[in-house]
Amino acid sequence: MPQITFWFEFASTYSYLSAMRIQDAAKNAGIDIEWKPFLLGPIFKAQGWESSPFNLYRAKGFYMVRDIERIAASRGFPFRMPVPFPQNGVQAARLALVGIEQGWGPAFVHSVYWAQFAEGLNISERETLSKALTVAGANVEDAFAQAESAEIKSRLRSNTGEAQAKGIFGAPSFLTPDGELFWGDDRLESSILWVTGPRGPVLK
C-alpha cells in the first residue's frame, strides 16, 4: 500500500486540523499512515526562536487563529486556542510513541488534539492525558510507566533529529517514501496524490 509519514507536534494548531481528518483521508485514498510525533521546540530554537512564531509575530498569530476558526467551522468541528499556547506536548508525544507500538496510537493522538483544541484542556496535565489514554483503550498506568523509559525518551529525541535532518521546519508535515516533503494541513491532499498518482507533469 502507498504510504505517507505524518509528522506532527502536539502543540501545533494546524496539526490539529490534520489529525482530525488524516485517518479518513488515508482510508478513502487506500494509503497507510506512519505516525511520527516530534518536537518543534528544538527546531525553532536552532533557528533563533524561543517560542512559537505565532507568539513572536503578532500579525501572523492573529491571522492563524482566524484562519483555523474558518477552516474548522467549514469542516464542522470546534476550535479554541489553548491557554497557555504553545502547550508542552512532550509527555503526550512520548505516550503517543508507546501507543504507536501497541496499536492505540492514532486514537490517542486524535483524543489529545481534541482535548486541547476542542475542549481547551491542558495536555501537559496527567488528568487530560489519562482520559485520552482511556478513550484510546490503553492501560493507563502501564502507558505512563513506559513513556518514562529511556528507550521512548530517546526515540522522541531521535524523531526530532530525523525531522530536522529531513528539512522539516514546521508541523504538520507529510513525507513520501521518495522524499517529497509537504508542509501544512493544506498540503495533505497533495501528499496523498503524490503517492497515489496521477501526478501531472513528472518533476523528477
Added chain:
Amino acid sequence: MPQITFWFEFASTYSYLSAMRIQDAAKNAGIDIEWKPFLLGPIFKAQGWESSPFNLYRAKGFYMVRDIERIAASRGFPFRMPVPFPQNGVQAARLALVGIEQGWGPAFVHSVYWAQFAEGLNISERETLSKALTVAGANVEDAFAQAESAEIKSRLRSNTGEAQAKGIFGAPSFLTPDGELFWGDDRLESSILWVTGPRGPVLK
C-alpha cells in the same frame, strides 16, 4: 459585483502563483479584483527581518522552491528562482500603480511576474520593465515618468502602511470588503468563496 482585494508584492514567489490565475478565477466566479501592490520589506523589517524569511530560514526556503515547482508544474507553467532573490520590486510596484489607474495594470502585473519567475529576468532593470509595459499596451516613457511622481511614490508607501494596519504580514493576501483576511495562494479559493457564498457555518 462581489470583490476581493489582491495584495501582492512583486518579489514574492507565491504571489506569482496567484497573479497567474487570479484573473481567470475572478472571471469564473463573477467577482471583481482590486489590485493592490505593496512592499513587504518595511513589514518584514518591522518584525526584525532584514531579508526574505526564505533566505533567513534555509529549510523553509529550500521547501518553498520545491513546493512552488510542484504547484507550477501541476498548473502547467514554469518556475525558476530569480537571481538575486528577493528582487527589488519598488519600480515595478510604482509602475503597476500607474497602470491600475490607466487600465493596463493587470496585464503589466502578469507580465512582470512572468518575466521574473518564468524567464528569470531582473525586474529592477529598465529593459525588463519596458518590455512588460509594451506587452501591456502602456506608453513606456510616459509610464516611467509618472512612476517617479510624488503622488505615485506616496501611494505605494500608503499601500504598504495600509497593509500593515490591516494585519497583512505576507503575500499574496486576499482581503474581503467585510475585513476577512486570507493569506497565501492556497487561500485564493477560500477568499472567493467567502464573498460569493455558500460559506458553510456562519462565523460572524
